[in-house]
Amino acid sequence: MYQIVVPVDDDVDRAVAQARYVTELPGDPNEVSVIVAHAYRDTNRTTEKPDEESQAVIEAINCLRDSGMAVEQRELYVPVAESILDLTADVDADAIVMSGRKRSPTGKALFGSVTQSVVLDATVPVTVVSVE
Known part of the structure; x- marks a missing residue:
């Protein structure tokens, strides 16, 4: 089984x-397992989820399940990049598929970039998709 971590905001x-990128990968969708991981803006590492689920998480899960893939949901907490990398290692994932935000170089330097940190520190392939 090919395991992919898909961290979403x-x-x-x-x-x-x-x-959609994950659903368009070659191969049998029944051989792919996806973990959709969502980062809440909570600064505490609690196990409580907010009352409402993120619409982005719902849409991503529905898209993946509609293609026949096994999907699991996990929660991430700050620091988000570290949490993504820890989850990837914990589940022995084969890849990470993420999307970056458009930021200026100055914005990245001042505020950091989760995508950049994951790309630089991951031990598995990381694909960064863009929104068309």
């Missing part, structure tokens, strides 16, 4: 683009 367009 609350942007529906980015989450759907990530899910």
Whole structure:
């Protein structure tokens, strides 16, 4: 079974683009297992989920399940990049599919970039998809 981690935020367009990329990968969808991981803006590492589920998570999961893939949902907490990498290692994932936000080089330097950190520190292939 090929395991993919798909970390999403609350942007529906980015989450759907990530899910569509995964569904278009070659091979049998029944041989792919996907973990959709969502980062809440909570600064505490609690196990409580917010009352409402993110629409981006719902849309990504529906897209993946409609293609016949096994999907699981996990929660991520800050620091998000570290949490993504920890999850990837914990589940022995084969790949990460994420979407970056458009930021200026200055914005990345001042505020950091989760995508950039994951790309630089991951031990598995990372695909960064864009929203068209």
